[in-house]
Amino acid sequence: DQQVKQNSPSLSVQEGRISILNCDYTNSMFDYFLWYKKYPAEGPTFLISISSIKDKNEDGRFTVFLNKSAKHLSLHIVPSQPGDSAVYFCAASAQGAGGTSYGKLTFGQGTILTVHP
């Protein structure tokens, strides 16, 4: 059972336009969400995160939106640049008992973003 789903395997956008990557989750215990970017032959690198107590977090060109009622989050990249072309993974974690996070992440399948010059 895939608890974190990225239903779009790929996305193609023009340089300068907005890229929107989507992620859905089913586990209502998830309360912390992250986006990772991965280039070929490299490990994933952390991009941005959001706690469930927020509905938006912004870092430069990257904004993550969380809709808890819909169990949906999205990553907006504005403006998109050719260097943003990579695989983007959504990930989620749940706090353990007593408020202590156990640090385990559940990842989605990934979305390949291609930004054309």
Next chain:
Amino acid sequence: DAEITQSPRHKITETGRQVTLACHQTWNHNNMFWYRQDLGHGLRLIHYSYGVQDTNKGEVSDGYSVSRSNTEDLPLTLESAASSQTSVYFCASSEAPGRETQYFGPGTRLLVL
């Protein structure tokens, strides 16, 4: 600079052989994780450790084992390699519970013939 390294970067082995993939981090992180990446599945958790002498099974642990004898290293062993274990393997680490951001190594591409 602190970092996390994996070796070898590429490995070809035969079915039935024992294989060990190394992971070494200098972040002094307590948490360490092993994932495999396969097309259509994203990253799936194999084993993880919250500290020395602690190991736990993840989502896809069958056929794999880990041991944690110090903070810096978490080697992953394939007891008897199978073709289904052909994959790209990533090691990651994070700080003590409460900090979910994981930092990943560059990966090991394993081919089992």
